[in-house]
Amino acid sequence: MTRGREPGRRATWRRATLRGVPAAAVLAATLVGCTAGPAPEACATGAATEAPLTGTLTVFAAASLTETFDELAAEFEAAHPGVDVVLSYGGSSSLAEQIVQGAPADVFAAANEATMQAVVDAGLASDPRLFATNSLEIVVPTGNPGRVEGLADLARPELAVALCDPVVPCGSASVALLDAEGVTAAPDTLEQDVKAVLTKVELGEADAGLVYRTDAAAAGDRVEAIAVPEVPSAVNRYPIAPLGAAPNPAAAAAWVAFVLGPSGRAVLGAAGFGAP
Secondary structure, eight states, X not given: OOOOOOOOOOOOOEEOOGGGXXXXXXXXXXXXXXXXXSOOHHHHTTOOOOXXXXXXXXXXXXXXXXXXXXXXXXHHHHHOTXXXXXEEEEOHHHHHHHHHTTOOOSEEEOSSHHHHHHHHHTTXXXXXXXXXXXXXXXXXXXXXXXXXOSGGGXXXXXXXXXXXXXXXXXXXXXXXXXXXXXXXXXXXXXXXXXXXXXXXXXXXXXXEEEEEHHHHHHHGGGEEEEOOOOOGGGOEEEEEEEBTTOSSHHHHHHHHHHHHSHHXXXXXXXXXXXXX
């Protein structure tokens, strides 16, 4: 499939504030209120007269957003019974490549700015908004059989270490963190997304791995987490944008506004994501 493209341009990264939300997204956010509960003033006066949102909304999102976006999708569908949210998770760089190659999607939420920039430069998205931050932690199997205490242990050759591939955001963040701490890790496997690293540790196939703190928290007692220094260069900032060729642009704008709004921030904050 070939999509029409506008000339690529650099994105201007902005924090998620109402002032920065596009007009279409603000209207969509107003419509959320019109369909989700008691009519606000705009609805009561007839200012919002758009038809209810309908159809399929396809969201490509970083794997680390799985639990939060699943929860937000349920809330969004409850507010918009005519919309079916289809979530496709994976490594951000892989998702960006799929979008550039023509995969049909309405919204892209990436785990770092560089990955989103590839989609912007291809002319397929514009004006991405930052909506969350995340940092890394070490995870080990329950009981910590490898007796891992900190980042330096990831250089021990006898340990099986799982890291994200450097081409994906969790991998580039891992490289930045290890470099900042002067640790030369000896990974036995490089995975394509953070959930794959977590699974290796959960199954006992790795003695240690680096994952986002939100993934460590979501795993609960299936793993043990070990805090590491929060290095600014290793803190990922998450951007979101509707895609220019979105099959369902109205729903795409509404979803972005929803993630940037109070509901999105509450769910993301509860999961351990930082503010943008």
